Amino acid sequence: MTERPYHHGDLRVALLDRAEQTLRESGVDGLSLRELARDVGVSHGAPRRHFRDKAALLDSLAVEGFHRLADTFARAAAGAAGRPFPVVLSDVAVAYVTFATENPALLELMFTSKHQAEASAELHRAANSSFDQVAGLVDLGQSCGALVDGEVEQVGMTLFAMLHGITSLANTDMIDRDQLPRLTGYAVGSLLHGLAPRHGTDLGAAPGLAGTD
Amino acid sequence: MTERPYHHGDLRVALLDRAEQTLRESGVDGLSLRELARDVGVSHGAPRRHFRDKAALLDSLAVEGFHRLADTFARAAAGAAGRPFPVVLSDVAVAYVTFATENPALLELMFTSKHQAEASAELHRAANSSFDQVAGLVDLGQSCGALVDGEVEQVGMTLFAMLHGITSLANTDMIDRDQLPRLTGYAVGSLLHGLAPRHGTDLGAAPGLAGTD
């Protein structure tokens, strides 16, 4: 690192890392390929070797985001393993909401429709790695009778869609941040047997969901 | 209209109309202020009088989108007025899904987090006009006992979030288009009393979701 050699060494990950940081700080609109190259100390034409396109770099960020999300799910599920299913479910739900809320720009990138046809294959795989985590959770919940019946994929997608919708509304300031735990608890509860959503459902106050004071 | 005069007449709405069309055809990325001005037959500096910013124009499009959405809700609810509540609910849900699915780029614009602070007031009002429609529907459903209990705002937001999440996933090709009706029916059913979501619920296949007998 004393004197930069002609070859950067790992320009691809350097660009990706810097891009992720810029994304978090300035959103997608603040992301310029040229500035990225400047930040990393390389000429503006250099990124071309690693990303054919600006869109390609954005797609790679989205793929990375899905991998991190899958990781987050796995970690949350592992952390609550052995505890009653509702706790596991709500922990995973909170993990998603937290992740989505802390990385709004990344989430938008992941769930934006302008992905390249070529990248969509890899992106699809990456997204499925997240969905599979949810599906596994649904399977677990159904086999112990805590979760509502129905096709795994259908229940899982409903769960995912609810959480995604809630965080999306929160990220656009359409629901207050402090209503997030209650809404999350409510959504989760609506899929649990014997926990038909009603006012005062305690889930929102559970450890993990509460987290206010 | 024979020879364009110096003053355009209604440049603001002309720009907005053209922008909406371009948005539908080419997405947000295909929207250039200069091209817009060209298309409308005006110099590239002209839009400045009506939109201080490109972002301001985008915000106006989003506001317009929320107004159209509120209209869509009202129309669907009026069209099913008098029929059993589940029918009304599913009609409204289908109306949302259809609207969101037919205007993916507009939806992204509406639920994107990069709105200007100044526009957010008007946007908030416009968004609330949509949410109020949903709240009214929830109120109706609860007072006739068909809809799950809970605070109106909470149930309404859950409903909205579910539908928004589902369409968002559909618009990014993460769920198959042909699974949309079933998923929508499933989501709607999960908020109806005595219609606990289960495999084979007929909701999705019926006209509008129907299947209420």
Place this chain on the structure above:
DNA sequence: ACCTGAACACCGTTCAAGT
């Protein structure tokens, strides 16, 4: 194999000047 740097076409924004 990887990077540079000039070149090109296109932006968004600003602002004096025109009508």
Place this chain on the structure above:
DNA sequence: ACCTGAACACCGTTCAAGT
């Protein structure tokens, strides 16, 4: 009040040339 057109700084993309 509304629009024009030159000017400016910045892009993304391409490609010969360098190492």
